[in-house]
Amino acid sequence: MTEPVLSVxxxxxxxxxxxxxIHAVKDANFDVMEGECLxxxxxxxxxxxxxxxxxxxxxxxxxxxxxSVLYRGQNLIGMPLNQLNRIRGSKITMIFQDPLxxxxxxxxIGEQIIEALRIHTQMGREEANRRAVESLELVxxxxxxxxxxxxxxxxxxxxxxxxxxxxxxxxxxxxxIADEPTTALDVTVQAQILDIMRDLRTTLKTSIVLISHxxxxxxxxxxxxxxxxHGAFVESGTxxxxxxxxKHPYTRMLLDAMPRIDHPERPGHETLVPLPDRDAKPGLLDxxxxxxHFPIRVDGIIPKYKPLRAVDGVSFTLKExxxLxxxxxxxxxxxxxxxxxxxxxxxxxxxxxxMGRDLSESNKDELRKLRKEFQIxxxxxxxxxxxxxxIGQSIAEPLRALEPDLSRTEIRERVREMMExxxxxxxxxxxxxxxxxxGQNQRVGxxxxxxxxxxxxxxxxxxxxxxxxxxxxxxxxxxxxxxTFGMSILxxxxxxSVVRQISHRVMVLYLGRIVELADRESIYADPRHPYxxxxxxxxxxxxxxxxRAKPRVALPELPSPMDTRSSLTFLKSKRIDNPDAEQYxxxxxxxxxxxxxAEHDAV
Amino acid sequence: MLSYAIRRFLGAxxxxxxxxxxxxxxxxxxxxxxxxxxxxxxxxxxxxxxAAYDLDKPLYQQYFLYLGRLAQxxxxxxxxxxxxxxxxxxxxxxxxxxxxxxxxxxxxxxxGILLGIFAALRQNKAADYSVMTIAMIGxxxxxxxxxPLLTLMFGVYGVSLFGLNLSLPVGGWNDGAxxxxxxxxxxxxxxxxxxxxxxxxxxxxxxxxxxxxxTARAKGLSSYRVVTRHALRAGLLPLVSYLGPAIAGLATxxxxxEQIFGLPGIGRYFVQGxxxxxxxxxxxxxxxxxxxxxxxxxIADILYRVLDPRVRYE
Numbered sequence: 001m002t003e004p005v006l007s008v009x010x011x012x013x014x015x016x017x018x019x020x021x022i023h024a025v026k027d028a029n030f031d032v033m034e035g036e037c038l039x040x041x042x043x044x045x046x047x048x049x050x051x052x053x054x055x056x057x058x059x060x061x062x063x064x065x066x067x068s069v070l071y072r073g074q075n076l077i078g079m080p081l082n083q084l085n086r087i088r089g090s091k092i093t094m095i096f097q098d099p100l101x102x103x104x105x106x107x108x109i110g111e112q113i114i115e116a117l118r119i120h121t122q123m124g125r126e127e128a129n130r131r132a133v134e135s136l137e138l139v140x141x142x143x144x145x146x147x148x149x150x151x152x153x154x155x156x157x158x159x160x161x162x163x164x165x166x167x168x169x170x171x172x173x174x175x176x177i178a179d180e181p182t183t184a185l186d187v188t189v190q191a192q193i194l195d196i197m198r199d200l201r202t203t204l205k206t207s208i209v210l211i212s213h214x215x216x217x218x219x220x221x222x223x224x225x226x227x228x229x230h231g232a233f234v235e236s237g238t239x240x241x242x243x244x245x246x247k248h249p250y251t252r253m254l255l256d257a258m259p260r261i262d263h264p265e266r267p268g269h270e271t272l273v274p275l276p277d278r279d280a281k282p283g284l285l286d287x288x289x290x291x292x293h294f295p296i297r298v299d300g301i302i303p304k305y306k307p308l309r310a311v312d313g314v315s316f317t318l319k320e321x322x323x324l325x326x327x328x329x330x331x332x333x334x335x336x337x338x339x340x341x342x343x344x345x346x347x348x349x350x351x352x353x354x355m356g357r358d359l360s361e362s363n364k365d366e367l368r369k370l371r372k373e374f375q376i377x378x379x380x381x382x383x384x385x386x387x388x389x390x391i392g393q394s395i396a397e398p399l400r401a402l403e404p405d406l407s408r409t410e411i412r413e414r415v416r417e418m419m420e421x422x423x424x425x426x427x428x429x430x431x432x433x434x435x436x437x438x439g440q441n442q443r444v445g446x447x448x449x450x451x452x453x454x455x456x457x458x459x460x461x462x463x464x465x466x467x468x469x470x471x472x473x474x475x476x477x478x479x480x481x482x483x484t485f486g487m488s489i490l491x492x493x494x495x496x497s498v499v500r501q502i503s504h505r506v507m508v509l510y511l512g513r514i515v516e517l518a519d520r521e522s523i524y525a526d527p528r529h530p531y532x533x534x535x536x537x538x539x540x541x542x543x544x545x546x547x548r549a550k551p552r553v554a555l556p557e558l559p560s561p562m563d564t565r566s567s568l569t570f571l572k573s574k575r576i577d578n579p580d581a582e583q584y585x586x587x588x589x590x591x592x593x594x595x596x597x598a599e600h601d602a603v
Numbered sequence: 604m605l606s607y608a609i610r611r612f613l614g615a616x617x618x619x620x621x622x623x624x625x626x627x628x629x630x631x632x633x634x635x636x637x638x639x640x641x642x643x644x645x646x647x648x649x650x651x652x653x654a655a656y657d658l659d660k661p662l663y664q665q666y667f668l669y670l671g672r673l674a675q676x677x678x679x680x681x682x683x684x685x686x687x688x689x690x691x692x693x694x695x696x697x698x699x700x701x702x703x704x705x706x707x708x709x710x711x712x713x714x715g716i717l718l719g720i721f722a723a724l725r726q727n728k729a730a731d732y733s734v735m736t737i738a739m740i741g742x743x744x745x746x747x748x749x750x751p752l753l754t755l756m757f758g759v760y761g762v763s764l765f766g767l768n769l770s771l772p773v774g775g776w777n778d779g780a781x782x783x784x785x786x787x788x789x790x791x792x793x794x795x796x797x798x799x800x801x802x803x804x805x806x807x808x809x810x811x812x813x814x815x816x817x818t819a820r821a822k823g824l825s826s827y828r829v830v831t832r833h834a835l836r837a838g839l840l841p842l843v844s845y846l847g848p849a850i851a852g853l854a855t856x857x858x859x860x861e862q863i864f865g866l867p868g869i870g871r872y873f874v875q876g877x878x879x880x881x882x883x884x885x886x887x888x889x890x891x892x893x894x895x896x897x898x899x900x901x902i903a904d905i906l907y908r909v910l911d912p913r914v915r916y917e
Contacts, residue, residue: 104819
């Protein structure tokens, strides 16, 4: 039996707030063994992050702890700060969720790594510098020597997270605590980061605590799993036990709620409205060669402008009652496309025809009337509601604007009716958004969009900010609303598993262009484009055996959209080697009926 | 960066022009003129004087004549102080005002930043509340109250502590002797200390809560190092934007403080010039003041970029 690196005993964390005391962690007892990866899984507010922040003395000012946290026999709780600082950052290191804000913005990344090395070891500057470069190379950062002199904002999110890992591993720690290390990243980048962490485990033999809300991440990495809910552990066991024989209902619920790319239908949940014959349905929306270019200023005494091609020639059609999923990494132009289609953003070129009417020819008044027919649901439910309006007022607002003839009582009736449809108690009509959870606020957002009975709803990452269990409920809600009202949906998401459950057809975007478009069965069963394949292979499956056996497809880091060569990343044979040249535009080829793939080099 | 600076300078020209125009015509709207005295001058002499200073020409012609001379960096002669040009008068007053203002700013920065950090590190504790309360008092009491009070204490009554005589001169420049500077600099610095301390506290409280400060602490850095290396730079950013106008304000002389302590700075000229309708003097001081603010703001913006590499010149 190996020794525990960390033993947590009867550990409690409490916060005193104006609303009374919050008991964030309740009697935690567990060990982290040498060389193992312990997964801590739980939804937001379960206390999983606070537990480890408290254990390493990083608690906010109003927090108090009791119990003990033993690192190789030494109690970290109550240890004098200068002694704790010898362990923190050298023996026990941490990686945090948000790589964008977790590095000091005004220090070069090399300096930040060297700093950690210099205070924990006797190394001179030269040697520390060399070690820092090595640690960057270990996390596969290309051109490590040059990157040492860069600032965090000059790196992509994935690169920054690698820097965090390099910084956390440079001193050769015993224990690495990774708090949601991949949550803020794209799936492809997430796969790379997990891969790096897996390698580091074998080379450095470091124990890892992996904190995550994502059962897929846990399935990919953890040997043992602790499930946390409302500050307490509800179940613990090996990864096999937790995933294949979960005992606690909460664990089972977490697993059931996970959207799975390998199982499109979830047992016991709402199913997709069948759309047997697409061709028989009347067309609603016809998007033809839409482009949105933003002028980006290139500095000089007389500034010049270069176009950023956010959306660069996208065409598709949407039928009545159909859901089209739009997927792609951040920066691929999916939100911009949706906004251009809804005429919330001026197009550079192309036409959008709504039920036979060209929207670019409609004037402001006509467009305003048409808005009744297409509505949008945004990502951040709380931020997209006016905090000073009751939810009833928020839901009623589109009605007031678009159907001014309704009387007050009629509006009230419609609002109450819609609240029931979206699973909100009509008695809450006078409450404010801050009184609700994220899931409930998203129901308000959906009710607000549905109140005018639109023919089409755009869901822009509508479930991305929610916990998995809530996410599953909102997906069910959207599906059941589609059963009732039969609206079409443009469902934008970076999450391929979610898109699979909710969409009839799926469109994959890469740097503002379609690379593949097909019905959901073919795109997941028979992806043709190398980008689609890489994207699908990067999606994590909450099943340790399947997940670990899966082949991985590497993908190049997303190139600069300002460089026109980037658009031909997958068709290098036709590329002109000049960053400003007009490049060849890959054609969409129909490989089987309804399955379109952009031209690409042979794989 | 150079192209940014050049662009900013070019962009400042219209601003300056608007200021000059406004100041020029506002001065003329005010009743009276530079040569109106108790006794009326004989009409021929008055006409001669007016002609000598171009005051007999139509107003718009005077305006363009003034602009023409300005383009050659000539601020013109003072109308009231014979044989002196405005440039000479500013050159005489500036060293006094500058020395006073800069000393006050240095003192304010030193104490203000120190107190601000101190309060931020003890957020919502007794030390924080007392520093912030004193700062609030410092902001609310105007200089024309603190100046006479300090004058009374250290000048008129003459405080002595432990047998040491702490009395200080209550006025006069005395060629910038340290003893003469203490009271005016203190009076000027006190409200600035308070403003700086509040600014620094506010931004430091936020920075200390940021994710990268948590990362720095997780790295095992000492609290001193966390503050000096990781938090302080971001914490001082709001101060930089405040400093441009603040230095300009202090350096061009606090009218009140220079009057009370009888110091020969620019502020005094400005007040006298305005009262005497010394058109060129007032305009000269206004233009100088505006140019100084523009330059200092530019320096502040460039400094901002140096402190925070994320800021782009746009």
